[in-house]
Structures are given as structure tokens and as C-alpha cells.
Amino acid sequence: MKQNIKICFIITLLSLLILPAFVSYDASADKTNSSLGTQLNEILTDKRLSGAIAGVSVRSGSTGELIYENYGETRLTPASNMKLFTAGAALQTLGPDYRFTTELLADGELKNRKLKGNLYLKGKGDPTLLKEDFEELAQSLKEKGVHNIQGDLIGDNSWYDDESLSKDMVWSDEDNYYGAKVSALTASPNEDYDSGTVIVEVYPGKQPGVKADVRLSPISDILKIENHAKTVKSDEKAELTITRKHGSNKILIEGEINEDSSRKREWIAVWEPAHYALDLMKQSLLQAGITFKGETKLSKAPDDATLLIEKKSMPLSDLLIPYMKLSNNGHAEILVKEMGKVKKNEGSWDAGLEVMTDFLQEKGLDTDEMRLRDGSGISHVTLIKPNQLSEFLFTVQNESWFDPFYRSLPVAGDSDRFEGGTLRYRMIDTTAEQIVHAKTGSLTGVSSLSGYVDQNDGLTFSIILNQFVEDEIKDIEDEIAVVLSTYKEEK
Template structure:
């Protein structure tokens, strides 16, 4: 039987339901049904996500750590992220942060200086006192520049230096290698020692290295011919290689022995074989620069008569500057730095920023500057760990979301055009245009469109930069692959970047 009380409860429930319906109807519609335009935008982002997710399901990524982030360049809006907040090793993508910090603190017109000084006087054809070569970090100093210094002395009528040739590298501290550099990397140009006074063998400006070339001898059984550029007695060639008959295998190893300047050459090179060439780092580059400068003096007929002949020290504050040399601008240096991913430049810039900003040319002070600039550009300093300027450290850590945030923010800087111009360009065949991307993404729409910094270490491969989509939407992206085995699978990165270039948002 239906009682009056039951009918009353039913009526009250009906009234309450009506109130809820009226209140809900009075609210704004939820985001997902706001408008056709919004729905289309969400759908387009979903389509992009589907494409990128499919690429990232590739079997080669099984067991790896992967972080991918994509943003709209002008607004910084997040368009896609896969583990975007996961901290991974950036490898040479670290140079993006170092480079931006250098542009911000030093400026694109900044130049390094090298000075030739004396604490003595010129008397007739003699310089009575020590001759100092003072380095201030210039990675572009070459043999020709030291020849010019010697010529300027000769032009002043100086034939004799009655004192020592002294190398002053006190502009930076005396720590030669970054904290986490692998022992196995140290003999090669990628892990060259950093000194405020150093020398580069050619226009790639790999400071602190010599170029060693091995050519076959005229007949089998003889030792190969070896040349060193620039010519220097600072390194010793230990030639244990052998020239073999024509057609046999070439297998030449060129490696400096740790802790020494003995460069060991081993293996075989056929009579009809092509040269083998390697950029080899030197141990203590200050002495290397001094040895080559001494040769320049001798070649110009200038004799040293000091007790120690060549030594290391600090020029007195009141020493007279006899000549000085300015490097190219930072904007110009950024071409070999970024295009060729020059590790030495990254470490030198870190120390230079420490010297200029904090008065100490050390990695610690330089990294402080890099972190400060990164934070000013929106990077969350509480989620990054920076240990060097080049990215050689396996302890550097940064999420891809922070890198894309940074890449979007730097576009507002006055120096951004120079910064962007220094990045490798996909598929551009010229070495100092395409750089480390010149053999990658060599067809449309990625070719000449993707502008990005590469990165590679054992188990690490990265690519971060800029691309314009098919409909003209400017994008920033960061792809970080860590903990893979075997060779770097850059095809995943190229596929993602090409997908972004092909995508249409409208």
C-alpha cells in the first residue's frame, strides 16, 4: 500500500532532482564541447600524439629511457610530451644552455685576447728581461698568430731576448679536465685539456690538440711517414706501425699515452693506401703553445739567452704590453662551436663566464652562471644538474620539457638570430652550415627546415631545436634517448622531426 508519507518522500526527491538539473544547466559548458574550433585543435593534437606515439613504440627503444617534448614556439604551449619531466642526460644538447649563457653574459661581439709582454727594456737589438705570452682563453690562437708576434718583435729590431720565454695561463685555474670526463676520452680532441694559453692546429679550432697524419712509405716493410701539425717537439712520435704490400688492409691506431706526450702509432698501412689522420690532445697545453712560439722566434732569427729558456709563470702587473691579438667575435666562434659540436669551446666558455662574472675562471663558477641564465629563461633549476659546459659528463641531467621551455624563451633575446644561425641545419651539405646534421634528413620537408643541436655519448642520443610544420606553425622540440645498447639510432629522432615538419594543425 502506498502511504501518504511515501508519496511525500517521492515528491521531495523529485523537487531535489529538478533543483540539481537547473543548477547544472546554469553552469558554463565544459572545455571539451566549448566550440568547434577548440574541438578541432584538440583533435589535431591527438593526431600528432598518435603519430609520435607510433614512432616511439619502435622495438629499438625497448629498455631505453625516452623523453620527448614539443611546444608551439611563439606561445610555449605544450603540444606533446612523453616522459617530458623525466631527467635524462643531454649529451651535447648541454651546449644549448652553455651557448645561451655565453651570448647573454659575454655578448655576440665578445673577443678573447692574447698578449705578449715584458718586464724588461729594449736596449739596442736586445730585450733585456723576460718575454711573457699571456693567454686569456682564446681557442682560435694558431701558429700564424705566434709568427706575427715574433715578426712584431723583429720589426722593433729585437734579435736577442736576454731572459726567459714565460707562459702565463693564470687567467683560468689550473684544473685541466672537467670533473666527470672519462679517462678513455682524455687522449682525443673531444676531451682536450683546458688552459687559458693553448693553441689550435687549424680552423676547426680544437684548442690543445695537434693533427697527426700517417702516410705509407715508398715500399712495404718500412715504417710509415708521420707528420705533426703544427710542427712541435712538445710531442714525441712513437712509430711502431708498418707499411704493407698494396691491397692489404689498412688498420692504423693513433693514440697519446695517458699522462705523457708520447703519441703511439700502431698497425698497418698499404703502399697504395690513403693517409690516416687524427686530432690528438696534448698533455699540458700551455707548454705546447710555448714550444711553438719558441720555434716562431727562432724562425724570425730571435735568440733566447735566459737561464730556463722556456718556463711557466705569471706576468707582473706592471709588465709592458708589446703586442696583443684579438680573436674573432663570439658570434663567429659559435659556427664551429655549435655546427661541429666543439667540446673544448663549451668548456672554455664555461670558464670564461666564471672569470668575467665572478672573477674566477673555473668550472664551478662558470656552471653557476649557466644555471642562473637558464633559470632566468624559465628553466626550473631544482630539476636540473649541470656538471660541465660541453655535455661530455654522464651526470648532466635535464628534462626535455625544460629544454623546450628554454628554446621557446631564448627567441625573445636580441642575440637569438646569431644563436639560431649557429645550429646545424638538416641536410645542408656544406660542413659549416649543416654541421652534424648535414647527412641527416636530406629530403623535404625536413631538409633546410629542421635546425637543431645534436648530442651523442655512449648510450645517449639527443636532438633539440626548431622546425616549422607543413601549415607554417613554428615548433620547438627536444628528443632525449638514454640507456640504449649498440649504435645510436638517430633514425627515431629524424622520424620525429620529419613528422613535425609534415604535420598540419589546420
């Protein structure tokens, strides 16, 4: 009896020595495919995961069978992997052909080339409006015979509610492009379509000692530049910051830029996106030779206002490319509010998230086991199980809208920005290159990658890493994806 106890003690001691002290995977992994499990478990012993939670879920792409899981039933913060749910819900609720609209309306008569009343620019959520779109609207208005506006130029952003920042937005993110305010009337600086932002470029001055040269794209009168940056010699230490003062449209340029530097460029979120769009419309009217006597302001258009011009956006199936490939937070939140508006006649996060919850329930997911707080995943409060994400990815393969959904996912190692997206520099020259199609995600202490392995019979997978303290651990996700890309399902 004593000998048996001694043997048990030795076995227990040996097992404790063999098991890593920082256990980053759970026992459930042992219940899955042994060869795959061995490889993935080894990756998860990376010391950077010490004290972290590594959620991994892998399913057969053909049957949906769970073939590997590690903390698959643990609720974790998904970061931008939340966009997978939002994209699917939008495709089903709105449809791949859905287009946002922007309207020009009037409340007066047109006589002798004069509009005797106010002109209204009504936004209905289009996040893709560029300066040239406002110019096109102005030119179309002139072609209709409007050369002078006797009243005011009024922006209407009432399509959505007044809550412009999601519940869990960190205040320090508000001037960053990924934290831009959500507005029914907004504008983007270029074809990345980061709505509600302006591009700020800082170039060195002509010689050391002079101020840096600051340029905006597009130029807007509502933005004020406070430039404290100076040009320094090429061998001097230089550190430059571009920020926006909280609660204002004042952009602060501070620090130094070397005389031989090319430029520094940032996308800065504006404080009032509707005023920003309205200012671009005003500029476009004047450029088209259309004058007006009144003010520019925000107000709701009368219900009986006359529709003069309607501009439609690209279809949702095309909008998904910059949204998913480049992980555009603003698009996600606009889609949430638009779903709420279309299904519940309320352009709010609460209404939109109700629509998304209903959608996920229809797909067989237990929404009582998750917490949804926004559409982009910028919230640290959102919680989803890796097994739920891998199940969702398996289930939607049978949907009529799956092709545009799949096409919108970043492709590992594809150098084309609008193909590879956020995966264009990852998994290059590996077996996963061009094989893994997946959505990335990043927050402080959070990294995620969920999608498809398009080889043999295929796999759906979700990797959600939480509570790590290292700056960069995405190579761990890549290692897992490479292993999955070589996996051959047992027959």
C-alpha cells in the same frame, strides 16, 4: 555481476596484447595533439628503444604551448644538447661581440734592439690561436724593434684555474680531440679550432715492410713520436691505431697500413696545451729572426709587466659557428670558465656553472630540477628534462642575441660543413631538409636532437634518448624531425 567482471577481464587482456611489451613512451603523450601524437607514438615503438627512455618535448614556436610530450618531465642525460644552455649563457653574459685576448708582455727595457728581461706569452682563453697567429705576434714584436731577448720566454696560463679536465671526464677519452684539456693558453691545428690538439697523419712507406710515414700538423718539439707501424701489401689485413700515452706527450703509432692507402688522420689531444702553445711561439720567434738566450717555461707574468702586443680573437658570434656546428667540447668548457672569470673573477667550472645557473633561472627554468656538471655535455652525470630544453628554446627567441644563436645551429641536409655541421648528412631529400635547425648530441647510450622547425608558425622541440644499447638510433630522431617538419598548428 560475474558477466561484467568477465568483460572487464577481456578488455584488460586485449589492451595488454595491443600495448607493446617494451613500452618506450608514456601515457602523457595521449594528452597532446592526437594526430601528431599518433605519428610520434608509432615511431617510439621502434624495437631499438626496448628498455630505453625516449624523452620528447614539442612546443608551439609562437605560444610556447606544450603540444606533445613523452617523458618530458623525466631528467635525462642530454649529451651535447647541453651546449645550447652554454651558448645562450655566454651570449648573454659575455655578449655577441666579446673577444678573447692574448698578450705579449715584458719585464725589462728595450734598448738597442735587445729586450733586457723576460718575454711573457699570456693566454686569456682564446681557443682559436693557430700557428700563423703566433707568427703574426712574432713579426709584430720584431716591428716594435725587438731582435734579441736577453731573458726567458715564459708562458702564462694563470687566467683560469689549474683544473684542466672536467669532473666527469672518462680517462680513456683524454687523448681524443673531444676530451682535450682546457687551458687559458692553448693552440689549435686548423680552422676547426679544436684547441689543445695536434693533427697526426700516417701515410704508407715507399714499399711493404718499411715503417709508415708519420707527419704532425703543426710540428711541435714537445711531442714525441713512437712509430711501430709498418707498410704491408695492398691485399694484406691492416689495422692502424693512433693514440697518446696517458700522462705524456708521446704519440703511439701501431699496426699496419696498406701500401695503396691514402692516409689515416686523427686529432690527438696534447698532454700539456700551454707548453704546446709556448713551443709554437718559440718557433715563430726564431722564424722571425728573434733570438733569446734563456729557457722556455711556464710562470705567472708580474702585475707590473709592460704590455707590448695584444691580439684579439674573432667575436663570440663568429666563434659560435665552429662551436655549435661542429659540436666543439673545448669551446664549451672555455666559455664556462670565461663566464666565471668575467662575472666572479674566478676562471673555474664551479664559478662558470654558477653563472649559467643564474642565467637559466632568469629565463624561468627551475634549476633545482636539473644537474649541470660541465658546459659541453660530455658528462654522463648531467641531467635535464626535455620539457626544460624545449621551453628554453622557446624563451630565448625574444633575446637580442637570438640571431647569432639560431645561426649557429646545424641545418638539416645542408652540405656546407659550416652550415649543416653535424646535420649535413641527415634528413637529406626529406621535408625536414633546410627546415630543421637543431643541436645534435652523442654519448655511449645517449643521443639527442633539440632545436627549431622553421615552417608555418614553427616549433621548438627536444629529443633525448637514453639507456639504449644499439650502436645507432639517430634515424629515429630524424623520423621524428620529419614528422614535425610537416606539422601544421591547429587554429
